[in-house]
Amino acid sequence: MIWQQLQSIAGSYPLALRGLGMTVMLSLISLVLGTLVGFGLGILRTGGNRLISAVIGAWVDLIRGTPFLVQIFLIFFILPELGIELDAFTAGIIALTNLAACFICEIVVAGIRSVPTGQVEAALASGLSRWQRMRQVVLPQAMRIVLPPLVGQYVLLIKDSSVVSAIGLTDLTRVGWLVVQRVPNGLLVFFLVGLGYFIVCYPLIMLARRLEQRMGAAHGEVQL
Secondary structure (H helix, E strand, O other): OHHHHHHHHHOOHHHHHHHHHHHHHHHHHHHHHHHHHHHHHHHHHOOOOHHHHHHHHHHHHHHHOOOHHHHHHHHHHHHHHHOOOOOHHHHHHHHHHHHHHHHHHHHHHHHHHOOOHHHHHHHHHOOOOHHHHHHHHHHHHHHHHHHHHHHHHHHHHHHHHHHHHHHOOOOHHHHHHHHHOOOOOHHHHHHHHHHHHHHHHHHHHHHHHHHHHHHHHHHHHHHO
16 A cells, blocks of 8 residues: 555656755745845844834844744735735745845844954954944854854745745645645655655755854864
């Protein structure tokens, strides 16, 4: 029985490969855009302008405090009522990019604020402009703090990409739902779907672990 089901699942290999490709494409585009936007928001939020910081903080809190499924439904189903027509792929990219940017913004803010004040004051005394201080002094030091949680956030985003199946995109999760209609063994089908996500995420998990170990070792050397 199981062997027959496995054979039937194997027949869906082209569809599964297409779904995996969609998941990787969505995640990759959203990761790149979300990282760029997130770093920009993080830098702006720590720039000293209280109004800008408050607006960004309110938006970040709103996105982080509401379900991602609700956010993607608002983008895909509500925006067309306001005259903004989006296909499922574009809506998925926008929703994932926004989600990633908000979480990455908080990571970047924490990293920037971890830089000792004395370093910033020394850069200021050296006559560096605000952008030069950020680029040459603050960000290089903050990146050591930012990198491990940043990579961890990438893993979470890849897993969150499964929600796009709710708006009709044929990603890996939706392929699982399509296959389970032909193979009445949901445990087996979604075990394989989960395995697919694990294969995509595992290199990033190992990278995050490696970065954390290197940071821990460097911190220990500094303490010695």
